Amino acid sequence: MRRLLRTPAGLAGTVLVTAMVVLAVAGPPIWGAEAERIDSASILQGATAAHPLGTDNLGRDILARVLVAGRLSLTLALLATLVGATAGVLLGALPSVLPRRGARLVTGSVNALVAFPGLLLAMFTAVIAGLGARGAVIGIGTAVAPGFARLTQTLAASVAGADYVSAARMLGVSRWRVMTRHVLPNIAEPLILNFTQALGGALLALAGMSFLGLGVQPPSFDWGRLLFDGFGRIYATPAVALGPAAAIALAGIGFNLLGDALAHAAARRTAPPGTDAEPGAPRPVALGEPDPDAVLEVRDLTVAFPGGVTPVRGLSLTIAPGEIVGLVGESGSGKSLTAAAIGGLVPYPGEVRAGRLRLCGADVRELPEAERRRLLGTSLAMVFQNPMAALNPALKVGGQLAEVAVVHQGASRAEAAARAVDRLDHVRVPEPATRARQHPHELSGGMRQRAVIAMGLMGAPRLIVADEPTTALDVTVQREILRLLREVTAETGAATLFISHDIAVVGELCHRVVVMYAGRVVEELPVGELASGAAHPYTRALVASLPDMETDRSLPLASIPGRQPPPAEVPDGCAFAARCELATARCAAERPPLIPYGTARRVACWEV
Known part of the structure; x- marks a missing residue:
């Protein structure tokens, strides 16, 4: 938790999700009566001191309804994600335990579902299941399931080939026991992280379904339904639509930030103590003298x-x-x-x-x-x-x-x-x-x-x-x-x-x-100079071959041409010369020594 709260994204996600959960628990008891109270004298009002977000066609306070709708919105999103995650995990894990033909059939079905647009799949399923909250939950769950299935299938495939799974099968462990005891427990953590992020997507999708009239139906209401009710008045009284829109956006952003922060929290690095010298600097000891402090x-x-x-x-x-x-x-x-x-x-x-x-x-x-x-x-x-x-x-x-x-x-x-x-x-x-x-x-x-x-x-x-x-x-x-x-x-x-x-x-x-x-x-x-300060052409090529979020996906991935020479065929000169764009005749004929280069580093290259 401390690692999670150290990052701005983690802190923001935790605060937003916590606020939404508190709102879902406390909203209906506190503002439930006000959200249902009909006031014929205040019908279709804009933003006022008494009604900051205005009122609807029955004079009900929209702010109170937004605060109360949080419970139903979050509950439906949680149910839809649970439906999708359960179906997707089971579907994705099946190929690892089924016979070859059955595994191919399941894999083909998953591929087809992943290729189908998620929103269309959700709408199609919701229409078949029936309009209303139940149909929307089933529809969104169906749309979420293929993503979980593909992730589970990928993770389970790597686990299924592990030695301990082979040993379990050799000992006669049943296929279902292999899946429940050896496969699924080993891939639970990434699935849980994906579940957190999927919650945000399910919340937005359910709001979209209600906005289109396929989700929650009157007299019930969620944020999507409130947005639908206020959308017709958005040009005259924008506040009536901005309230539920802001709630949807904040909740979706919160769950996505939290899921992303959870995925990165474990990778947060803490500098280990225990050394007087600055980490990252080579020990300044002469080659001919032993270093008494070195392990x-x-x-x-x-x-x-x-x-x-x-x-x-x-x-x-x-x-x-x-x-x-x-x-x-x-x-x-x-x-x-x-x-x-x-x-x-x-x-x-x-x-x-x-x-x-x-x-x-x-x-x-x-x-x-x-x-x-x-x-x-x-x-x-x-x-x-x-x-x-x-x-x-x-x-x-x-x-x-x-x-x-x-x-x-x-x-x-x-x-x-x-x-x-x-x-x-x-x-x-x-x-x-x-x-x-x-x-x-x-x-x-x-x-x-x-x-x-x-x-x-x-x-x-x-x-x-x-x-x-x-x-x-x-x-x-x-x-x-x-x-x-x-x-x-x-x-x-x-x-x-x-x-x-x-x-x-x-x-x-x-x-x-x-x-x-x-x-x-x-x-x-x-290590601080690895990404941008590497001097040797080989080190720079290794760093360049590592894709990141800014890599242009329309271009081929960077690679190092050629291959490393076998141990018995290393040339007399620089072994990297045949693959190096900066190589000269001297590189091919004479091996460069490893010498100091700047501060706290050494390089073996004639051209730096």
């Missing part, structure tokens, strides 16, 4: 495989306590292998070489095996892209978390189990004791990712390496995971290396950005 310090890291394959080439990186550093680049640029090298997880026959690889002040390569395992097991937390790969589907979640404390901290099984429940609760997994007794396939995708984060928090991590932890998650759960990473970093003071190919997510989460291409770092800069 992670890597110098000249190289990962090579037999046959001349070198996915990571001479990478240097420093992360301070409380700092979140984003590592970005196309697939195949060496990001995940960098994380694996830091955690000692490069598979055989890969070879890791580094001039320096220090974690928490200790050189990992120089430690005895037992101490190295203890340091990595307690001070380093790894969060992988696919939590099903990190969690054993045959073991319960709590047991897998407890294993960390038993192996690395010498805890008893009872102590480790209790700490596992505590860590699950710490990352806001609902009913942690129950979840600890469940298998991974029984948890949603977001909850499994939280469980993996909780596994890292079983110790006291000083470094969190998150390797694309939100790629397979829907947008709402993605925001929750990002917010959780921010909060964990702020609470523990840990350093975080966030690896992603999504430069927009990195721009929201991180303090500093390190851009990789073909195994090398090509630019390092504060």
Whole structure:
């Protein structure tokens, strides 16, 4: 709620919706009698001191009627949205559980309904269902349903292919149970957000139906009916129509602002404390001297495989306590292998070489095996892209978390189990004791990712390496995971290396950005300069390829021509030269070094 009220849109939406709800509750008891009182001496008056919005053809006060009509208007909008959401969710979820032919039939029906104009569909349904409030509710609900169905179908399709759904089907779980237990619970949050926004649209549509004479019929009245009654007098006494029009507009705007603010509230970034240095600035330490304050310090890291394959080439990186550093680049640029090298997880026959690889002040390569395992097991937390790969589907979640404390901290099984429940609760997994007794396939995708984060928090991590932890998650759960990473970093003071190919997510989460291409770092800069101050042509191309609300949809989306060279075919010069519009003969022949460029940044390019 605090995040919601920090934004002007969220504050305005909350105030407007709250006012409308209060009006719907208190309006009829307070102004109901005045709204129904007939005064033959005041028929068809304009705005006066006694009647600020005038009176109708029976002398009834229009302001009182507008205030009373809020209850019926909001109630009908809520009912219509519930009808549309219920029908749409069921219709959209069916393809994920029906046989192939049935799924195709439902999908085709949804596509046809989405293509049909919503207002015409609502009017057609209302005429069939009968004029009046009931017909209008059914009509608007029918018009709302295809949008919910399409959204549900899209979300359910991604969930239906998840590993835990496949595991449930393999165990013989019925199709309907798969839908109600594994599919719908995992897509509820975006549907709820869409429901809030749909309320505003339903309110406007119902007012339009009543204005056209297809909705609420006398003697009942809603805002649309009042607008219809006053429209004929709008040129003589405008106030009689402006009152209900203003109520409709304010309510519609309020619900839309609130829905939009709810969708963005989770993405609000709070700057994590815990570091004395300004986040976003590279640490000013000489390459030849260790940085005593750094949590992670890597110098000249190289990962090579037999046959001349070198996915990571001479990478240097420093992360301070409380700092979140984003590592970005196309697939195949060496990001995940960098994380694996830091955690000692490069598979055989890969070879890791580094001039320096220090974690928490200790050189990992120089430690005895037992101490190295203890340091990595307690001070380093790894969060992988696919939590099903990190969690054993045959073991319960709590047991897998407890294993960390038993192996690395010498805890008893009872102590480790209790700490596992505590860590699950710490990352806001609902009913942690129950979840600890469940298998991974029984948890949603977001909850499994939280469980993996909780596994890292079983110790006291000083470094969190998150390797694309939100790629397979829907947008709402993605925001929750990002917010959780921010909060964990702020609470523990840990350093975080966030690896992603999504430069927009990195721009929201991180303090500093390190851009990789073909195994090398090509630019390092504060996140505040990413959108408009990137210097390297590759970084600028990545930012330009990200569409936003101002992107011209009539033009093709921006892209980077060509492809990244394979690790075994990286040229001697700049690896990006073949795709760069600024490349010269020197770029193709000589590799540019990564050198300081301005303040708080480094760039590897001959042409900047």
